[in-house]
Amino acid sequence: MKKPKDFIRSEVEKTPPSGIRKYFDMLHGMDDVISLGVGEPDFTTPWQIRESAIHALEKGRTHYTSNNGILQLREALSLMLHQKYNLNYDPKDQIIITVGASEAIDIAIRSIAGCGDEVIIPQPCFVAYKGCVNFTGAKAVPLQLSEDNCFKLTVDQLEKCITDKTKAIILAYPNNPTGAVMTKEELAPIADYLSKKDIMVISDEIYAELTYGMKHTSFAEFENMHDKVIYVNGFSKAYSMTGWRLGYVCAHRDIISQMIKIHQYAIMCAPSFVQYAAIDALKQCDGDVINMRNEYDARRRYIYNGLKNIGIDCFEPKGAFYVFPNIRKTGLTSEQFCDRLLMEHKVLVVPGTAFSDAGEGFFRATYASSLENIKEALKRIERFMKTLK
Ligand SMILES: Cc1ncc(COP(=O)(O)O)c(C=O)c1O
Incomplete structure (x- = not known):
């Protein structure tokens, strides 16, 4: 047995x-x-967010929400992403509210990668990427970043890792664990290069709000890449909400319409009162x-x-x-x-x-x-x- x-x-x-x-x-x-x-x-x-969650509970907002998350939150996110990072995601069908950026990363990888595919992971990197790729049966391909180049990614490095099996690359700037960032000028050649390839980019921008002395550039900002980027972010780091478990993922509607099925069957929806509190986080906590x-x-x-x-x-x-x-x-x-x-x-x-x-x-x-x-x-x-x- x-x-x-x-x-x-x-x-x-x-x-x-x-x-x-x-x-x-x-x-x-x-x-x-x-x-x-x-x-x-x-x-x-911040107290305002905690108070808002308490109010949501008092009002009995304790039920399932729509699978994608409450529309009001998606609308607030769409507006914020446009105002801050010049991104355009339709709240109706291009955003899913997830259980942390962690879930967003997982469903992004699961929706595009499987056996026989390769996913490039620039390293050192956040601990979850490799595991999430392994679980799908796809192969995680390491790309070693160098301290000499301030842990930034270059087209040369990328070129060496790409094969005809490459399905996606995971980009994560500002970076955990190195603290590296990449400017718009440094990201542009990568966007140019990838725009000519059939490769998706999962861009984990959970630290977007935490840059020092420079404005964050989202990889999804590049016109030539917008449809090929799965944009991941969340409330944990910027709003100090790690225990609340709230994140989101944005992408082309043809990707979101498929990704939502994984979220629907595995998670159903992110916690309702947390979603209500997140609206106030976005509107009142800059x-x-x-x-x-x-x-x-x-x-x-x-x-x-x-x-x-x-x-x-x-x-x-x-x-x-x-x-x-x-x-x-x-x-x-x-x-x-x-x-x-x-x-x-x-x-x-x-x-x-x-x-x-x-x-x-x-x-x-x-x-x-x-x-x-x-x-x-x-x-x-x-x-x-x-x-x-
Ligand atoms: C780069 C990166 N992405 C995602 C996450 C997960 O964030 P969340 O708490 O939203 O699941 C972390 C957490 O440490 C992280 O460092």
């Missing part, structure tokens, strides 16, 4: 769990640890987003300069809320560095290898943590670095 594990599909079994999990398990039973590990805002969701962004920016500069003063090489991040320092000089692997920093000096950061093999020699620290925590973490990191000399 078969054992329960014999029923598991090999694509699922072969996919390892997220490399970040081990570090949270190690935290158990440890006191006085400073965590720069979790990739989520440390701010509580000021909160700006305040949080300014605070991240101050912390970003502090941690970046602090690491450099300690003698750690660090590429200057211009987006999201992560630094991705290079620790090759220490002679330790990413994992050895992070294990020892946690066990000997009680600072939690994540090894670059959690974000693919391309992350070896780096660690990721988030500055979505108080300045006080960051200051103390830097002191401890300095002490640790002295023991390595």
